[in-house]
Structure formats: structure tokens, C-alpha cells
Amino acid sequence: MAGLSELEQDLQRAAQLAWDELSHDLRARLLDEARGQRAAALSRLAEHARHAAQADARLAAAGHAPLPADDPAGRVLEHLCPAAAAALASEDPGASGSSPWTARSQKRRGGVYTERPLVDLLLDLAGYHGQERVLEPAVGAGAFLLRAWERARAAGVAPARLAERLRGVDVHPYALREARCALRLLAGEAAPRLVEADALADAEACPAGEWDLVVGNPPYVRGERIPAELRARYRARFPDLGAGNQDLAGYFVAAGLEWLREGGRLAFVLSQGLLEARSTRGLRELLGAHQLEALVSLEWAPGAFPDASVIPLLLVVRKGPPPAGHRVRLGRATWGPGREALEVSWSQLEQGRFLRLAPEGRWPLFLRRGDASLLEGLRRLPTPLEAGYGLAIRTRVGAGELVAEGPEPPASFSAPRPLRDGRDVAAWGTEPVRRWIDYRPEAISDAKSEDFFAGPKLLIPRIALTPQVAVDESDALCRNTVMVARPPAGRDLYATAALLNSLPLRVYAFHLLRAGVLAGSHRCTFYARVLQALPLPTLDEGDEAELARLGREATRLARDPARREQLVELERALDERAALAYGLSASQLRRLRREAGRDPLATVLRPARLGQRRRRIGVAEFAAGARYR
Ligand SMILES: C[S@@+](CC[C@H](N)C(=O)[O-])C[C@H]1O[C@@H](n2cnc3c(N)ncnc32)[C@H](O)[C@@H]1O
Structure with missing residues (x-):
């Protein structure tokens, strides 16, 4: 105990004596909180006793009796000589600067x-x-x-x-x-x-x-x-x-x-x-x-x-x-x-x-009023999407060696393949490939077959506030920050993307499928099971063709930053078409649009502040615009 003041030494001795009197279970708990380190557990006990002494002093000053000494901190105080107890009690509360709790105990x-x-x-x-x-x-x-x-x-x-x-x-x-x-x-x-x-x-x-x-x-x-x-x-x-x-x-x-x-x-x-x-x-x-x-x-x-x-x-x-x-x-x-x-x-x-x-x-x-009937209507529709997440690349075994950024793959890669990241995908659009993976399945946990990534496919960032769907025509591989989804054979991908990016669907997802909201950051995780619960109406040929046309056009517009205002306009037309397909009445769509302008939907669905790069989507960042980059 060299270097400790006399008071600290007394306190530690008293803590030791009190410790020996504690029940086996309690000692085990306090030890666990101190990662099995007895010295650390004792010093926490001493710290609690210090706080207890000061609390007793506050009680005395207010004319109340001290607390009984039948708990661990009280026992430590009982083992202190009166002078040491008084010295402890007269310390400034919090003077030691140390919280009696550890992060682990909390x-x-x-x-x-x-x-x-x-x-x-x-x-x-x-x-x-x-x-x-x-x-x-x-x-x-x-x-x-x-x-x-x-x-x-x-x-x-x-x-x-x-x-x-x-x-x-x-x-x-x-x-x-x-x-x-x-x-x-x-x-x-x-x-x-x-x-x-x-x-x-x-x-x-x-x-x-x-x-x-x-x-x-x-x-x-x-x-x-x-x-x-x-x-x-x-x-x-x-x-x-x-x-x-x-x-x-x-x-x-x-x-x-x-x-x-x-x-x-x-x-x-x-x-x-x-x-x-x-x-x-x-x-x-x-x-x-x-x-x-x-x-x-x-x-x-x-x-x-x-x-x-x-x-x-x-x-x-x-x-x-x-x-x-x-x-x-x-x-x-x-x-x-x-x-x-x-x-x-x-x-x-x-x-x-x-x-x-x-x-x-x-x-x-x-x-809000009217939401339930709208959501119930969508809930009755089929949920035919198949979805899975991209490659889980183990960082501990050197993801850095497997992934590189740049316009061309590094010459050192034995099996270079283009790789997409959640950051590269937004509603309607993907960035040109800027990442490459050395595709060595043995170095990848949960490696998927390359067929899984065969284009064309739907891509959806796994973490976002609302589904944001793009059609990827390429065979690029994806990290597990991107979900890969496919409608049943024969359904047009662009028409499906149009439905999934539409207002009714996003409102449905917000209200009913927000499983796994990430703490504090107001983001949702679009797990496979969440995407597989998204309703998609059966379309007649004419509707499908029109939605596909609108989806293709939106994809084209999304690539051109100068035409983003047109994209916003196009989305309005698309929402009308999608609303019909989802069986919404004109008044339901009007109400939805009104609600989309008010919180909480406004924050979730806020349309583009154009030309901004999306990286993190929390409420604060989202307000800065995130649906399109
Ligand atoms: C989240 S804190 C809440 C304290 C207080 N209710 C408040 O809101 O300020 C939870 C408390 O539960 C206590 N606790 C944990 N497991 C317990 C259990 N099995 N029985 C009784 N209390 C427990 C902890 O010691 C802690 O003080």
C-alpha cells in the first residue's frame, strides 16, 4: 500500500475485513463485475463506502439517523476507526473523482x-x-x-x-x-x-x-x-x-x-x-x-x-x-x-x-386515423420476394487484403470481381463500381455462390430508414451491407423496383416492418425476413408495363444529378400508379401524401436534398437528405 494516504490504507483494510464477511454469492457477483480481479472489486467496495459515508453525513446534517450498517458499504464503515470514518464523511462529495460503479457493473x-x-x-x-x-x-x-x-x-x-x-x-x-x-x-x-x-x-x-x-x-x-x-x-x-x-x-x-x-x-x-x-x-x-x-x-x-x-x-x-x-x-x-x-x-x-x-x-x-385500413389492405397481398444479404467478409482475417478501392482491380488479386457496398446503393441507382474483391470463398464467412449475385437483381441497402431499391444489371458481388432480392420469375424487375420505392410501400414498411431499429440512430435493418414480408400486388400486363416504364425512366433520371427534380416529379406519377396497384383509393393516396409531409413520416420519407452523398442515416443526417444521392 506504499504511496497511499493513511486514510486510503485504513479504507482498504476495512474493505478487506468487510469483504470476508460477505456471502459467497455476493462476492461472486462483485468479482464478476470487476472481471474476476479481487483488488478491483475491493477498491469498488471501498469507493461505495466512501459515498456511503458522505451520504450518511448528508443524513446527519438533515437531522436523520444514519442507515443501518448491515450492507457491504455499511460494514466497511463499521470497520473504520471513528477518526477515519469522520475524515471520509467530511470529504467533498465526488472529490475522489471516481464513480463507485464500473461500466461493466452497470x-x-x-x-x-x-x-x-x-x-x-x-x-x-x-x-x-x-x-x-x-x-x-x-x-x-x-x-x-x-x-x-x-x-x-x-x-x-x-x-x-x-x-x-x-x-x-x-x-x-x-x-x-x-x-x-x-x-x-x-x-x-x-x-x-x-x-x-x-x-x-x-x-x-x-x-x-x-x-x-x-x-x-x-x-x-x-x-x-x-x-x-x-x-x-x-x-x-x-x-x-x-x-x-x-x-x-x-x-x-x-x-x-x-x-x-x-x-x-x-x-x-x-x-x-x-x-x-x-x-x-x-x-x-x-x-x-x-x-x-x-x-x-x-x-x-x-x-x-x-x-x-x-x-x-x-x-x-x-x-x-x-x-x-x-x-x-x-x-x-x-x-x-x-x-x-x-x-x-x-x-x-x-x-x-x-x-x-x-x-x-x-x-x-x-x-394516424385511416392508417390501419390502408395497412390492412396491403397486408392481405402476397409477399413473393426472395432476399438474402451479400458477402460477410471477415475483417479479422484480412478483409483489407481482399478488398481494394479504385477504378481498376489491383494486379495482385488472383480473382478480382467488382464489389458493391451499402454506400453505393440508393433508390433507383447504384454508383459505378469503385471497389473490388479478390474473390476467395475460403476467406469469406458465409460465402455465397457467384450465381447469387447474377444480374439483373434488386439491391437494397441493409441499413436505412426506408426501403431504397435499385436494379443492378451487372453481376457485381455485394458486401453484407447490401441486400439482394428477386421477385418470382417472369416479373419485371423495374416494375418491382417501382412498387418497392413507392410511397404506399414505404409507409407500410415504416409502420409494420421496422424490426431491429438500431439503437439511437433511428435506422432500420432490412433483414431478409423483413424484405420477404413486403407485399407486392399481382399486376395485369398493362399495369406491369407502365410501372416498368416508369421504373426504367426513374433509374435513368437518378443517374443524372441535373435531372433530379424531374425524378421527384416522376415519382409522383409513379406513386399514383403504385397506389392503384396496391388498391388504394384516390382519397387514401391524398391522405397518405398529406401525412408524408408531417412528422414522423416527413422525417422518414423526406425527399431529396439533391447532390448529397449518403453515408449514415440517422434522423439528423437524414434531414440533410438521403433518399437519393
Ligand atoms: C435500469 S435500472 C433502473 C433503476 C430505477 N428503476 C430507475 O429507473 O432509475 C435497473 C435496476 O435493476 C436492478 N436489478 C438487476 N437485476 C435485478 C433483479 N434480478 N432483481 C432486482 N433488481 C435487479 C439493478 O441493480 C438496477 O439498479
């Missing part, structure tokens, strides 16, 4: 705390007014219970009654201490009960069938990050959720329904991906048997969790089957002035229709 436990505007919105949506029995099963630093307390007190509920009605649970003793301290500062000795437990496993901490409201922001921890033994236990406990890569938050939703009394409400902050991913289909089916009250997407209110790579979604469900004709409220949240509160615009849809709307049971997130 990931392992899903430690992302909720800001007040979101907490308030969710409590509003849940109709909380202070009388309810509330369980917060992943309480963290207490965001929801603190606010529930304040709101109930403001509504005149007496502290003693309130304390009986609120309960928080968290598996992490460090988090729990933060919550205990914050609640004691707010509520004094009457603070509600907080329990250290795995909420998913401890029926005593979270008794079933008792709660009026289960609220919070459960941990998002991807299935593969949950320790194998625990994952097996959760899977066995919630067989309805299926064996897919279930996020920890999914288990909390299933458990939440059990904890509620009949008619009680579950109000959770979740990840939007949870309601679109294939692996969460079982979860959606489970939820769909209950009364879905509100779903609010925060896709258009960026920054709600600046450090977390998820798009939040607020879900409110009432336990029990939906009454006949029950309507789901779908909300789109945006920030109000000064980002102090969230504002929500709403649409509504009868629950049965809502659940049946999207192929594969995904949940659409925002629909």
Missing part, C-alpha cells in the same frame, strides 16, 4: 436510472394518485419511489399509510443504499421498505397477486449477458416467453403481470426493440392477452437515456382480458420547451386490430 445489472420527466410521464400514464399499493421491482437509486412519495404527499396521503403502500426491491446492495439514503432524506424514518433480493426469484420480496401498480425501469440486460445458470432458471420460470435470446427486462414484464392483482397496472420503461424483435414474440403474445392501455415511443425524443443504447418505450398494461372494443393508445413523445417535460401526441386503435396488423406479430408504434 452493464451486468442494467444500471441506467430514469430522469424525472420520464418518471412523471409514466406515473401519469399509470394514473397514479397516491392510494395504490406500488411495487418497484428494480428500484436502483429510487427514481420512481421518490417521485411517487412526493406526488402522494402532495395529494395529502399520510406518511405512515404511504410507507405501507410502497415497496422497492433491488438485487444490488450498492444501489439499494443509494435509494435508502435518498428516501430517508425525503421521508425520514417513515420511508418505505426496500428489500435486497432478486425480484424474479424471491416470492417473499415480491409477493404475487398483491399490487395495484408495478412500476419502473427494469434492467435491460441482453440474454447472452445473463449468467448461464440464472438464464436457465428464468427460462424455466417463464416458459411462455420462448427459448430465444430474451432480455432480462422481458422476464420482469412477465413477472410483473404475476405480481399484480387482477385489474392492477404494469407501467414500465422498456426498450422499443423489445416490442419489435423476433425473440420477444412470446412476450408480446403474453401481453396481448391483457388490456394494453398505452404505448409511448421515445424514438422522436432523443437523449432520454444519454448513456444507454436503446430507444425507450413506455408501456402501460392493465392485468386482465381487454373488454370488447378496447382501444390501445399509441403515443409519440417529443420534448417540450427546455426539455423539462415530454409531450405526447396520441392515436388509438382497437386492440384486436392492433395485434393483427403487422406480419410476425410486431407492434406498430404510431398510426
Whole structure:
């Protein structure tokens, strides 16, 4: 311990003594968070104790008793001599500059705390007014219970009654201490009960069938990050959720329904991906048997969790089957002035229709009046596209050696082939080939036969906001940033491209097929299964010929930057033709065009700002124009 101050040495010694008293399971968890390094785990424990000492000092200054010493940080403080404890307590909060949490511990436990505007919105949506029995099963630093307390007190509920009605649970003793301290500062000795437990496993901490409201922001921890033994236990406990890569938050939703009394409400902050991913289909089916009250997407209110790579979604469900004709409220949240509160615009849809709307049971997130009938019409059409992604080139085995840029292939390549990239493909057009691959299938993971790339074929960038389809007449190979698609034999490729690039189809894809929205950047991944779910009407000869003519013309215009305005005009004519083929009435098309000028569709479908190179498509970049380069 050479070089450490006396206080640090005392702290480390105390941490060591406290460590030896911890349960085996807890030590294993803290060690895992410190990548198995005991010294690092001890120094985290010491850091939490430092924060605990300062928190106790704040409690004392406000006239409250310190927290009991029966948790790890408390034990460290007990092992310190009074002088050292006092010295620690009198340090400037945060003077050490070190957060008591590590990035790994936050990931392992899903430690992302909720800001007040979101907490308030969710409590509003849940109709909380202070009388309810509330369980917060992943309480963290207490965001929801603190606010529930304040709101109930403001509504005149007496502290003693309130304390009986609120309960928080968290598996992490460090988090729990933060919550205990914050609640004691707010509520004094009457603070509600907080329990250290795995909420998913401890029926005593979270008794079933008792709660009026289960609220919070459960941990998002991807299935593969949950320790194998625990994952097996959760899977066995919630067989309805299926064996897919279930996020920890999914288990909390299933458990939440059990904890509620009949008619009680579950109000959770979740990840939007949870309601679109294939692996969460079982979860959606489970939820769909209950009364879905509100779903609010925060896709258009960026920054709600600046450090977390998820798009939040607020879900409110009432336990029990939906009454006949029950309507789901779908909300789109945006920030109000000064980002102090969230504002929500709403649409509504009868629950049965809502659940049946999207192929594969995904949940659409925002629909305006009239959208449902339009989407239902398209949904009834055949989905005949075959699609697959391009070559997955393993970077670790030297993709750089296999790929080169330039007008000509390098002389050193043994089997040079032209290669396209997602960047080279936009609606209607591909860039002239500027990349080359040395086609050595043994160096490529998931190498496809060259026939797969035989032209003509449809190309679609895999990551984009909306399908952008080009016809490629060449035999160029493609990277896995490009999807290759083919209609059934005999169908004209240009007519198919015209349908896929048309307004009705893109609106359909936006609402119903946005599987796998990439966190934070508002991009979609057009997986093969997504493309294979795109509806294509059967065309009579005349329609097909006319759409093919328009598609060819659009492709020609797209090559000439000076004629892009004409392309925009041509697309209007093409949308009319496509709308007829898709069975839309003139008034439906008019409404679609109107909606296409308003957010959220306006942002997704915004027409060209011409002459710009498309590279990344996030909302910000997209506003700078991305449909055509
Ligand atoms: C996303 S944080 C949310 C905290 C708080 N609800 C908020 O919104 O600020 C999730 C919390 O769940 C806790 N947690 C993780 N697994 C848990 C489990 N099995 N049982 C109870 N809590 C758990 C973590 O320690 C973390 O504090």
C-alpha cells in the first residue's frame, strides 16, 4: 500500500475485513463485475463506502439517523476507526473523482436510472394518485419511489399509510443504499421498505397477486449477458416467453403481470426493440392477452437515456382480458420547451386490430386515423420476394487484403470481381463500381455462390430508414451491407423496383416492418425476413408495363444529378400508379401524401436534398437528405 494516504490504507483494510464477511454469492457477483480481479472489486467496495459515508453525513446534517450498517458499504464503515470514518464523511462529495460503479457493473445489472420527466410521464400514464399499493421491482437509486412519495404527499396521503403502500426491491446492495439514503432524506424514518433480493426469484420480496401498480425501469440486460445458470432458471420460470435470446427486462414484464392483482397496472420503461424483435414474440403474445392501455415511443425524443443504447418505450398494461372494443393508445413523445417535460401526441386503435396488423406479430408504434385500413389492405397481398444479404467478409482475417478501392482491380488479386457496398446503393441507382474483391470463398464467412449475385437483381441497402431499391444489371458481388432480392420469375424487375420505392410501400414498411431499429440512430435493418414480408400486388400486363416504364425512366433520371427534380416529379406519377396497384383509393393516396409531409413520416420519407452523398442515416443526417444521392 506504499504511496497511499493513511486514510486510503485504513479504507482498504476495512474493505478487506468487510469483504470476508460477505456471502459467497455476493462476492461472486462483485468479482464478476470487476472481471474476476479481487483488488478491483475491493477498491469498488471501498469507493461505495466512501459515498456511503458522505451520504450518511448528508443524513446527519438533515437531522436523520444514519442507515443501518448491515450492507457491504455499511460494514466497511463499521470497520473504520471513528477518526477515519469522520475524515471520509467530511470529504467533498465526488472529490475522489471516481464513480463507485464500473461500466461493466452497470452493464451486468442494467444500471441506467430514469430522469424525472420520464418518471412523471409514466406515473401519469399509470394514473397514479397516491392510494395504490406500488411495487418497484428494480428500484436502483429510487427514481420512481421518490417521485411517487412526493406526488402522494402532495395529494395529502399520510406518511405512515404511504410507507405501507410502497415497496422497492433491488438485487444490488450498492444501489439499494443509494435509494435508502435518498428516501430517508425525503421521508425520514417513515420511508418505505426496500428489500435486497432478486425480484424474479424471491416470492417473499415480491409477493404475487398483491399490487395495484408495478412500476419502473427494469434492467435491460441482453440474454447472452445473463449468467448461464440464472438464464436457465428464468427460462424455466417463464416458459411462455420462448427459448430465444430474451432480455432480462422481458422476464420482469412477465413477472410483473404475476405480481399484480387482477385489474392492477404494469407501467414500465422498456426498450422499443423489445416490442419489435423476433425473440420477444412470446412476450408480446403474453401481453396481448391483457388490456394494453398505452404505448409511448421515445424514438422522436432523443437523449432520454444519454448513456444507454436503446430507444425507450413506455408501456402501460392493465392485468386482465381487454373488454370488447378496447382501444390501445399509441403515443409519440417529443420534448417540450427546455426539455423539462415530454409531450405526447396520441392515436388509438382497437386492440384486436392492433395485434393483427403487422406480419410476425410486431407492434406498430404510431398510426394516424385511416392508417390501419390502408395497412390492412396491403397486408392481405402476397409477399413473393426472395432476399438474402451479400458477402460477410471477415475483417479479422484480412478483409483489407481482399478488398481494394479504385477504378481498376489491383494486379495482385488472383480473382478480382467488382464489389458493391451499402454506400453505393440508393433508390433507383447504384454508383459505378469503385471497389473490388479478390474473390476467395475460403476467406469469406458465409460465402455465397457467384450465381447469387447474377444480374439483373434488386439491391437494397441493409441499413436505412426506408426501403431504397435499385436494379443492378451487372453481376457485381455485394458486401453484407447490401441486400439482394428477386421477385418470382417472369416479373419485371423495374416494375418491382417501382412498387418497392413507392410511397404506399414505404409507409407500410415504416409502420409494420421496422424490426431491429438500431439503437439511437433511428435506422432500420432490412433483414431478409423483413424484405420477404413486403407485399407486392399481382399486376395485369398493362399495369406491369407502365410501372416498368416508369421504373426504367426513374433509374435513368437518378443517374443524372441535373435531372433530379424531374425524378421527384416522376415519382409522383409513379406513386399514383403504385397506389392503384396496391388498391388504394384516390382519397387514401391524398391522405397518405398529406401525412408524408408531417412528422414522423416527413422525417422518414423526406425527399431529396439533391447532390448529397449518403453515408449514415440517422434522423439528423437524414434531414440533410438521403433518399437519393
Ligand atoms: C435500469 S435500472 C433502473 C433503476 C430505477 N428503476 C430507475 O429507473 O432509475 C435497473 C435496476 O435493476 C436492478 N436489478 C438487476 N437485476 C435485478 C433483479 N434480478 N432483481 C432486482 N433488481 C435487479 C439493478 O441493480 C438496477 O439498479
